[in-house]
Amino acid sequence: MLSVRGLDAGYGRAQVLFGVDLDVADDSVVCVMGRNGVGKSTLLNTVTGLITPMAGQVVFDGHDITRRPAHARVRAGIGYVPQGHESFAPLTVAENLNVAWEAAGRGPRTLIDDALELFPRLVPLLGRNAGVLSGGQAQQLAIARALVSNPRLLILDEPTEGIQPSIVAEIEEAIATLHDRGIAVLLVEQYLDVALRLAHTVTVLDAGAVVHSAAREELSEERVRALLAI
Amino acid sequence: MDAILNQVPIGIAIGAVLLLAALGLNFTFGQMGVINMAHGEFMMVGAYTAFVTHAWFDLNPDYALLLAVPAAFALTGLLGLALEAGVIRHFYGRPLDTLLLTFGVGLVLQQIARDVFGAPNVDVPAPAWLAGGVDVLGIRLHHARLFILALAVLCVVAIAYYLNRSRPGRQMRAVLHNRDLAAITGIPTRRVDATTFFLGSGLAGIAGVALTLIGPTGPTLGHNYIVDAFLVVVVGGLGQLRGTILAALALGLLNAFSEFWTDASLAKVIVFVAIIGFLQARPQGMFTVRSRALT
Ligand SMILES: Nc1ncnc2c1ncn2[C@@H]1O[C@H](COP(=O)(O)OP(=O)(O)O)[C@@H](O)[C@H]1O
Ligand SMILES: [Mg+2]
Numbered sequence: 340m341l342s343v344r345g346l347d348a349g350y351g352r353a354q355v356l357f358g359v360d361l362d363v364a365d366d367s368v369v370c371v372m373g374r375n376g377v378g379k380s381t382l383l384n385t386v387t388g389l390i391t392p393m394a395g396q397v398v399f400d401g402h403d404i405t406r407r408p409a410h411a412r413v414r415a416g417i418g419y420v421p422q423g424h425e426s427f428a429p430l431t432v433a434e435n436l437n438v439a440w441e442a443a444g445r446g447p448r449t450l451i452d453d454a455l456e457l458f459p460r461l462v463p464l465l466g467r468n469a470g471v472l473s474g475g476q477a478q479q480l481a482i483a484r485a486l487v488s489n490p491r492l493l494i495l496d497e498p499t500e501g502i503q504p505s506i507v508a509e510i511e512e513a514i515a516t517l518h519d520r521g522i523a524v525l526l527v528e529q530y531l532d533v534a535l536r537l538a539h540t541v542t543v544l545d546a547g548a549v550v551h552s553a554a555r556e557e558l559s560e561e562r563v564r565a566l567l568a569i
Numbered sequence: 570m571d572a573i574l575n576q577v578p579i580g581i582a583i584g585a586v587l588l589l590a591a592l593g594l595n596f597t598f599g600q601m602g603v604i605n606m607a608h609g610e611f612m613m614v615g616a617y618t619a620f621v622t623h624a625w626f627d628l629n630p631d632y633a634l635l636l637a638v639p640a641a642f643a644l645t646g647l648l649g650l651a652l653e654a655g656v657i658r659h660f661y662g663r664p665l666d667t668l669l670l671t672f673g674v675g676l677v678l679q680q681i682a683r684d685v686f687g688a689p690n691v692d693v694p695a696p697a698w699l700a701g702g703v704d705v706l707g708i709r710l711h712h713a714r715l716f717i718l719a720l721a722v723l724c725v726v727a728i729a730y731y732l733n734r735s736r737p738g739r740q741m742r743a744v745l746h747n748r749d750l751a752a753i754t755g756i757p758t759r760r761v762d763a764t765t766f767f768l769g770s771g772l773a774g775i776a777g778v779a780l781t782l783i784g785p786t787g788p789t790l791g792h793n794y795i796v797d798a799f800l801v802v803v804v805g806g807l808g809q810l811r812g813t814i815l816a817a818l819a820l821g822l823l824n825a826f827s828e829f830w831t832d833a834s835l836a837k838v839i840v841f842v843a844i845i846g847f848l849q850a851r852p853q854g855m856f857t858v859r860s861r862a863l864t
Contacts, residue, residue, distance in 0.1 A: 387753050413755030425750055427743045438739045442755035488755050 340365045340523050341386070341417075341492055346395035348385040354393065355381045356547045361525075363492065368514075368524040370538035372531070372567060378547040379527045380422050383496050386525070387419040388412045399492070413443055418490030422497050422527075424478035428470030432461055432480055435469050436487050443488030454483035457513050460506075475506030482513065493517060494525045499533060511537065531563065543567070574708050576825045582714035582783055584821020585721035589776035590798035591805070591813050592724060596769030597649075599802050599813075600745045601762065603657055604664055606671040608798065609791025610678040611648060611770050615641035615777020616786045617686060620693045630694040634778070638720070641774035649770020653763055675791070682788040693781040713782040720779055724772060729810065731768075741765055797824070 341363040349355040355378045363369045373379050384390045386397055388409030397405045404412055413419075427435050436451050455462055458479040464472065469480060478498055485493060495514070499507045511533055518524050518537075528534045534541060541558055543551040543566045551566055553559070590612060597605050619637035622628045628636065652674060660667045695713055702711040732738040744751040744761045752758050780790060801820055805812035827839045 389749050389753060408757070408759075409749075409752035410755050410757045413753065419753040421750070421753065425747060427746045427750065429746055430739065430742060434739055438736075438743050438756070439754045441736050442740065442757075444755075484754060 340400060341525065342396075342398040343382075343386060344396045344398070346382070346385060346392050346397070348381055348390055348392040348395075350381075350390075354547070356385065356392075358395070359544070359547070359549055361542060361549070363523050363525050365523060366518075366521060367539045368518050368526060368537050369540045369542065370526045370528050370534040371542050371544060372528065372534060372563065373544035374567060377544045379544055380496055381547075382544070383419070383421070383494055383525070383527060387417060387494060410442065413488050413490075416489070416491040418485035418488055418493045420478075420481045420485045420493070420495040420498060422500065424474060424481045424498075424502075426469035426472065426477055426480050426484070428468065430469055431466055432469055432472070433465040435480060435484055439484040440487040446487065446489040450487045450489055454486040457486070457516065458483050458509075460509075473503070475502045475510075478502055478510060479506070479513075482510070486517070490522060492523045492525065496527045497529060498526070500529065531560070531567070535560075573826070577822065578708060578710050578714050579783075580822035580825030581818065582717050582821070583824050584818040585714075585717045586776055586779050586783065587794065587797055587801050587821055588721045588814060588817035589724060589772055589779060590794055591801035591817050592728060593769040593772030593776065594798050594802045595805075595810070595813055596765050596772070598799065599809075600741075601765055602664070603661075603766075604668045604671070604799075605649075605652070605657070605770075606668055606795065607652060607675040607678060608671075608770070608773050609793075609795030610675040611645040611773035611791070612777035612780060612794060613682060613788065613791040614645050614648060614678065615774030616693070616781045616790055617682060617691075617777075618644055618774065619778045619781045620686070620691050620786055623694065624691070631696045631698060634696050634699075634782075637778045638775055641778045642771040643774075645774030645777070646767040646771030649766045649773075650763055652770070653766040657766070658759075658762075679788045679792075686788070688788060690785040690787040693786050695782055699782065717779045717782060720775065724775060725810070725814065728768075737761070737764060 343359060343361040346356050346359040347354060359382060361369070361371070361382070371379050371382065381390065385392050388407060392405060395405070396403060399412070399415060399417060402415070404415065427438065430438065436454065440446065440451055460476060461479055461483060464476060469477065472480060482495070482498065498510050498514070502510065514524060514526070514537055524537070526537065535555065538555055540552065540554055541563065542549055543563060545566060551562060590608070594608055597603050597608065618641040619634060622633040622637045622640065623630050652671065656670050656674065657667055660670065699713040699716055702709050704710070732742060740751070740756050740761050741764065743754065743756055744758050748758055777790070780786070780794070784790070797820055801813060801816045804820070805814070805816035823843060
């Protein structure tokens, strides 16, 4: 479904990623791990079109999307939940979902109902400004907003970071549910236990390059722990 | 005393024109951060549009003005689109370059106006139905000034509706709040930028049409209003609809009163001093800006 080849990317002249290869097969969950600052978010930002790579290729569903603008990738079927559970703060929760649903411009109206069914905590908050939500609620809104565009690949950057523990479990469960529904998932996750529960493949980045990549069954937990320095 | 009170409607009319100009700037400057120095010349183009409706097309002044409003909106809106696509788009994040380039574009537009219409002011006849006025509590309210006020109110209501109730308005608020988040939400941010510029510039055209009712129409007409309009946006608080309205009225009244007591250029100095004093006390404008959206 997603295939990244030889990706070099960075900010201005500062290169962050060096020849990254990454594959997400249909129907699979891939987890990218690595210490802070190794380039995980940069990788996701490049895949979703926020950053234009210096070299390399991003192929989605057999189409080279390396040069396509970010909004076109959403329409192509890539949903993105960036790090930091941001929302359109001046818009209400309902408007946040509406604006995303309208922008993707193709899905049935039931997509919004489905997303709210997955995150029922959002229902009583629909009329509130998104700016007043707690971290956990905001993260659920961020995931819901990605879902209403009807993605076939959902990309999440540290969805459990800085979220109250009661909601972390709900978010993990939601990701598992979405995968069961046939959505492929590319996930950046700091917690090894969460990663091991969700992922089919774990890829470890260090200093902007892939240093380890293995299917869950073949994964050497010690090796990963050593690479993550935990 | 009566003479002073009679300055109030003049001040409000000036304030309403400033508001129309500032509403446009609110889109392009307040929200997109683009300093478009040609905004004043867009007002000038709007004013000449009103002139052209009767001078070239020989329309009856009684309804030419009503046609001039949408025509000026469309014309200056398209000019804004062209400016955004041809110049400004290539200089996002470079405010000084943008300022100088759009200043140059403004000068070019002035020169074109001189070549086409001549350097002297032209006469734009007001419709007969705007000639009279009503007396309220001893204050003379000219129909023309009431019309300008109504036009400004109509534009404010339309903008508020657009931003809060329509799909492109929602997209605009989303882009203005967080461009990257909007892009990965599927919103075509470039197209939204273009729309923002179209609307902002179009409002300058409407302001220009209104100006023909209270002042002379000439190639440098925009010149006299551009600085005041920027001041309104800054004092009102970037991107704040309510603040912009109050700031425009305050500046309009200030202009009208100080012009009454002193001469025009001294009035400008007084206004500037008042505003510098105000910004010293409240650097964030009249209202605290919580977000960059118009609310
Ligand atoms: N907007 C930016 N501009 C410049 N450098 C950045 C920017 N964002 C991140 N970086 C740098 O790029 C490197 C990788 O960052 P990031 O991809 O966010 O790491 P991770 O998500 O793995 O923690 C870091 O050294 C960081 O300082
Ligand atoms: Mg990160």
